[in-house]
Amino acid sequence: MSKVIVMTSGKGGVGKTTSSAAFAAGLALRGYRTVVIDFDVGLRNLDLIMGCERRVVFDFINVINGDARLNQALIKDKRVENLAILPTSQTRDKEALTREGVGKVIEELRETFDYIICDSPAGIERGALMALYFADEAVIVTNPEISSVRDSDRILGVLQSKSRRAEEGHEPVKEHLLLTRYDTARVARGEMLKVEDVLEILAIPLIGIIPESQTVLKASNLGTPVILDEESPAAAGYSEAVGRFLGETIEVRFPKQQRRGLFQRLLWRTA
Amino acid sequence: MSIMNYFRSRPKTSADQAKERLQILLAHERAGSTRPDYLPRMQAELMQVIARYIEIDEDMISVEFENSGTVSTIEVNIELPTELVMQGSSALAVAS
Numbered sequence: 001m002s003k004v005i006v007m008t009s010g011k012g013g014v015g016k017t018t019s020s021a022a023f024a025a026g027l028a029l030r031g032y033r034t035v036v037i038d039f040d041v042g043l044r045n046l047d048l049i050m051g052c053e054r055r056v057v058f059d060f061i062n063v064i065n066g067d068a069r070l071n072q073a074l075i076k077d078k079r080v081e082n083l084a085i086l087p088t089s090q091t092r093d094k095e096a097l098t099r100e101g102v103g104k105v106i107e108e109l110r111e112t113f114d115y116i117i118c119d120s121p122a123g124i125e126r127g128a129l130m131a132l133y134f135a136d137e138a139v140i141v142t143n144p145e146i147s148s149v150r151d152s153d154r155i156l157g158v159l160q161s162k163s164r165r166a167e168e169g170h171e172p173v174k175e176h177l178l179l180t181r182y183d184t185a186r187v188a189r190g191e192m193l194k195v196e197d198v199l200e201i202l203a204i205p206l207i208g209i210i211p212e213s214q215t216v217l218k219a220s221n222l223g224t225p226v227i228l229d230e231e232s233p234a235a236a237g238y239s240e241a242v243g244r245f246l247g248e249t250i251e252v253r254f255p256k257q258q259r260r261g262l263f264q265r266l267l268w269r270t271a
Numbered sequence: 272m273s274i275m276n277y278f279r280s281r282p283k284t285s286a287d288q289a290k291e292r293l294q295i296l297l298a299h300e301r302a303g304s305t306r307p308d309y310l311p312r313m314q315a316e317l318m319q320v321i322a323r324y325i326e327i328d329e330d331m332i333s334v335e336f337e338n339s340g341t342v343s344t345i346e347v348n349i350e351l352p353t354e355l356v357m358q359g360s361s362a363l364a365v366a367s
Contacts, residue, residue: 149293154300191284
């Protein structure tokens, strides 16, 4: 039985696309047939993060409008088997994203894929609503920062009222919290919200913590899902998140903190 | 100042303040999100109707929505000007 997962956040710039690319690649690496769809009509970027921007011929909107077949628009990833990308349109207006059209494409994808990841645009407008409408599960991408937490709370409300599962009275969309850009050192200094704080406020189960890491920018420079970078601490975070998503019990590890010498620690105390 | 005080009276960190602000804000926003969207419009229209008969200020009418699980109530409170009350009309209070 295939599953539709939406990566959403309300707020922009928290790492939805990075997380979509990493999560999709992580599922595919474990052998699941996975497709990741870009719902950000007009502001196509998933193709860049996935490194397939030069291979885009037809897109999601072409398929919805019947200008292309699904197989013509799907781009198979060259590094990871079982992974495909459905890029969005750069030019068409958002009106093209109709509920019927999106529904038909998702139904067709369900026939060939185990997981369908919907990379939501920011905001709570049409693109974001369409990305979450068909979801079975939702990954709420949140930064430990007040505006991101507030917007996550808003988008949780939208999921609980505007998704198909909510409208048709089915079992609610399963929610997961993915805390990204987490900086253990700043948390220790009291400069950043703790994971416990965010969990207490949003009250949804944690699926993973992605540490703040320079390797994320490097991966996007190269057009590689960060999960493929074996040296990246963010990759480890995403792998664990994928494992938990699949039902494995993995203890939450806190991203490593720089160790300080005794002298430095004493200085820290009094500072 | 004893050494214990030094450990006890640590000032609130900015993260603590962020958490507090969020908790207060979200408690408010979550309550507001269950209110129907038409409330402000309804208040404005009620205002127009009443103004046809009585001279009334905008802040003299309040529309409150309350949701207590199984029952939702809309409470409309209209405060009348003193001279009307003197003429024998009692305060108009409608609850549904």
